[in-house]
Amino acid sequence: MRYSKELKSSIITKMLPPNNQSLSQIQQETGVPEGTLKLWRKEIREKGFAAPAGEQQSEQWSTRDKFLIVVETSTLSEIELAEYCRKKGLYVEQVKSWQDNCMQANGGVAQELALSQRREKEVEKELRQVRKELQRKESALAETAALLVPQKKYPSDLGTKGRGSLTSTTNRDIIIKLVEQAVAGGASQQLACEEIGISVRTLQRWCKDGAPGADQRPSAKRPEPANKLTDVECKEILEIVNQPEFQSLPPSQIVPILADQGIYIASESTFYRVMRQAGEQNHRGRCKAPSKRPKSTHCATEPNRVWSWDITYLPGPARGLYFYLYLILDVFSRDIVGWEVWLEESAEHASQLIRRAVMAQNITRQEEPLVLHSDNGSPMKGASMLETLYQLGITPSRSRPRVSNDNPYSESIFRTCKYRPNYPIGGFVTINDARAWVKEFVHWYNFNHRHSGIKFLTPHQRHSGQGEEILEKRHQLYEAAKARHPERWTRQTRNWSLPNEVWLNPEKSQVEDRVESKPDAS
Incomplete structure (x- = not known):
């Protein structure tokens, strides 16, 4: 008589710990002959499972069942052994005593078996990881090698100029062959098209009729606009x-x-x-012709190379009354190197602050002069201010007229200042109150504030040179976490590196270069 798998499985569960039902009891409940039950018990014992055959007290189990328990638990850790014993209705101490008895009786055979099984599992795990990593590297190497040919041809040889540019029939044929060669070498079609500078949809359109045809846009006949002047x-x-x-x-x-x-x-x-x-629209008159002024672009490679400063209003005790916050920021480290609060805007106050900041930073004559960037306010262009800069060997730099975003670092820190939770919206009663609050803010900003623009270092850490060591420790921490659980990381660990160059008002080409050179990070 054949029994269903569900019935057999439920009966075997009754035989195993922690149930430990006897064969006669199972026969009475299910009606399965005792001979069949003995045969099933023999099968599960041969598979390495303990079937105590009705002995509810674990100490009364047969030597064979105890030995099977020892073999089954030989590779388990302490936590796994505890879970196993709870499921089987045993105590950890019982299993460990059985393990000791087996080792004494067999001269350490069980221990050797457990160690060999553990080593075998570790070797198999390492082999799987090595095979997986090797396969990934082989695929990446093949794809990189396949993309070398399109990279060599792009962009000078093919003359592609980006989206919407005209491509001759000859160049279309060359591009199609290059993409096919790259795909045959193991690269994806999308990456090959990106290297050349076209979209996959464009390639599909070129290959639609078999051979690439000429671009029809130059020869297209376009109707004249109906509203065109005669x-x-x-x-x-x-x-x-x-x-x-x-x-x-x-x-x-x-x-x-x-x-x-x-x-x-x-x-x-x-x-x-x-x-x-008709050539009749030209500048005439005594006024100067309009001209475009270039950006004031500067690069800081270390602290005290480029400073940015500005003045902002602080609300006073009544509407229309203000105090004026003068603040100097180091562009490289975002550290506040100088500040003061005065009752009015003046070039004399600005020159005093610059002198104090230079003395506080111990700046002397350098090979590369310090650049001080500001907007075009009257305190920034006053005679006493300019004379101070020339005496200190500081190069002045100013924003373009009527351009609000040429001094972004100073504008950013003023926003951070005025959006602090304890910023007094109702205004400061006296100038001493304003100075006390700004002093507290500057200490918090320099020593406690984790700045997102410098990988969440504090400005003081970046300014004092501690940043590289801190970021390296973060990188090692993430690498260790990845080594513990590599399955949780599909790509590289978080990028904790900082660029060595910080640009003030970079040109468009410089921004594109930074984006292209940015390392891949998860």
């Missing part, structure tokens, strides 16, 4: 702007004058465009 209307605009009554006026005045006369020809911007196309 040649007669353009000529009329030029004749009007050159009439004696309008010959010295700009279109911004000509158009309203014509509107007052009941005449409308075109909009003001259209006047400017037509004049520009």
Whole structure:
């Protein structure tokens, strides 16, 4: 007679600890013959499981069952052994005494067996990890090697200029072959396309009809806009702007004058465009022609190379009354190197603060002069301030006119200051109250504040040179955590490195270079 797997499994569970039911009891409950039950008990014992055959007291179990328990628990740790004993209805002390008896009776055979099983498991685990790491490195190496060919061709040989650029038929054919070669070498199609500078969708469109065709955009016939001015209307605009009554006026005045006369020809911007196309829109007059000023770009590679400073309002005891906070920040370390609160803005106060900050930092004449960046306020450009900078060998640097974000570091710290929870929104009663609060804020900012821009170091740690040692300890901590549980880390550990260069108002190309060189971090 065949019995279901569910019935057999439930009966075996009754035989095993902690149930330990006898064969006769199981026969009465289930109706399975005792011979069949003995056969099942023999099978599970041969598999290494203890079946005490109805002995509820573990000390009364047979020597064979005790030995099976010893073998089964030989590779378990203390915590795993405790869990096993709770599930089986045993005490840890009982199992350990059985282990000692087995070692004494067999001359250490059980211990050797346990050690060999443990070593075998460790070797198998190491082999699996080595195979996995080797496979990953082989795949990465193959993909890198396959991407070398597109990298050599991009961008000078193919002349690709980014999204939307025209690509000749010859270059399209070359790009398709390069991508196919990279994919055949083990690289993904997406990475190969990214190296060349095209999208996967573009490649699919080129390969849609088999052979890549020519770009149809240059030869496309586009209809003229329905609202385009006629040649007669353009000529009329030029004749009007050159009439004696309008010959010295700009279109911004000509158009309203014509509107007052009941005449409308075109909009003001259209006047400017037509004049520009005819070469008649040029700067004239005694005023200076508008010009674009370049950014004040500076790079700090260590503390006391580039400082940023500014003045901000602190609310006074009544509406309309203010105190003025002068604050100097080191761009490299974000450390506040000087501050003061005064009743008014003046170049004399600013020059005093600069002298005190230079003395506090023990700055002497350096190979590379200290750069002091500020906006275009009158205290920053005062004669006494400039004279102080020249005497100290400091290079002044200023923001572009009417550009609010050319002094970002000072603006950022002022926001941090005024958004502190204990900032007195109702204002300071006296200037001494303001100075006391700012003093407390500066100490907190320099020594306690974990700045996100410098990998959550304090500005003082970065300024004093302790940052590299602290970040290295963090890196070692994360590597140790990864070594304990490598399965929890799909990529590299968190990037705790800091760049050696800090830029003030970097150019666009410098920002792109920093993004490309940024290491991959999880």
